[in-house]
Amino acid sequence: xxxxRADVARQIGREPRAFNRVVVRCPFGRPAVTEQRPYDPAGExxxxxxxxxxxHLVAAISRLEAAGGVERWTAAAEQDPALAASRxxxxxxxxxxxxxxxxxxxxxxxxxxxxxxxxxxxxxxxLKCLHAHAAFALARPGYELGDRIVAELDPLWPDQCCLxxx
Numbered sequence: 001x002x003x004x005r006a007d008v009a010r011q012i013g014r015e016p017r018a019f020n021r022v023v024v025r026c027p028f029g030r031p032a033v034t035e036q037r038p039y040d041p042a043g044e045x046x047x048x049x050x051x052x053x054x055x056h057l058v059a060a061i062s063r064l065e066a067a068g069g070v071e072r073w074t075a076a077a078e079q080d081p082a083l084a085a086s087r088x089x090x091x092x093x094x095x096x097x098x099x100x101x102x103x104x105x106x107x108x109x110x111x112x113x114x115x116x117x118x119x120x121x122x123x124x125x126x127l128k129c130l131h132a133h134a135a136f137a138l139a140r141p142g143y144e145l146g147d148r149i150v151a152e153l154d155p156l157w158p159d160q161c162c163l164x165x166x
Contacts, residue, residue: 004021004022004031004034005019007030007031007053007163008022008031008034008053010163011030011031011053011054011055011162011163012053016034016036016051016053017036017040017044017046018036018037018038018039018040018041018046019034019036019037020034020035020036020037020101021034021035022034022035023035023050023139024135024138024139026054026056026157026161026162027157028160028161028163028164030054030161030162030163031053031054032052032053032054032057032138033050033051033052033053033054033057033135033138033139034050034051034053035049035050035051035101035139036048036049036050036051037101037102038098038101038102038105038107038113038114039102039105039107039108042108043105043107043108044107044108045107045108045109045112045113047113047116047119047120048119048120048129048131048132048135049094049097049098049101049118049136050132050135050136050138050139050140051131051132051135052131052134052135052138054162055162056157056158056162057134057153057156058131060153060156061130061131061134061149061153062131064130064149064152064153065129065130065131069130069149069152070126070127070128070129070130071126073127073130073133073145073148073149074125074126074127076145076148077127077145082144083144083145083148086143086144086145086146087117087118087127087145089143090117090118090133090136090140090143090145090146091117091118091121092117093140094116094117094118094136095114095115095116095117098113098114098116099114102114118132118133118136118146119131119132119133119136120132130149133145133146133149134146134149134150134153137149137150138150
């Protein structure tokens with residue numbers, strides 16, 4: 001775990017705030033997606049349960065977002081009943097997971113953030129962050145909306161680990 005935490009710190013350029021564990025590894029065995037606690041040690045809410053740490057994935061998802069991906073996938077989820085249902089299930093799973101991980105803690109927000117969906121989203125509206133939906137899909141295969149977002153990441157994995165020297 002100490003090695004994982006150190007790797008994540010190198011990937012994101014700072015100490016992880018609410019790190020719990022690695023849930024997805026890249027083909028090189030390094031952290032790609034982590035599970036975060038709902039609250040950091042100071043009680044501040046951390047609304048993203050699954051967090052992309054692999055630099056390659058972060059960059060690929062950022063490019064997708066910059067190309068209008070949040071708006072496009074929000075519209076798709078609103079217009080396609082299967083994607084809407086997939087998002088609703090994932091948001092419900094997220095709320096259940098956050099309550100389990102909190103183990104009775106309510107943090108500085110008195111538990112309000114435990115009721116948020118994937119990526120801190122409310123019950124309706126924009127997806128907010130494709131990184132969170134991709135992370136959720138990688139951590140919990142079968143999330144159709146997230147799986148479709150991940151399918152746009154080509155290549156999914158780099159030829160070399162993001163932590164290895166160039």
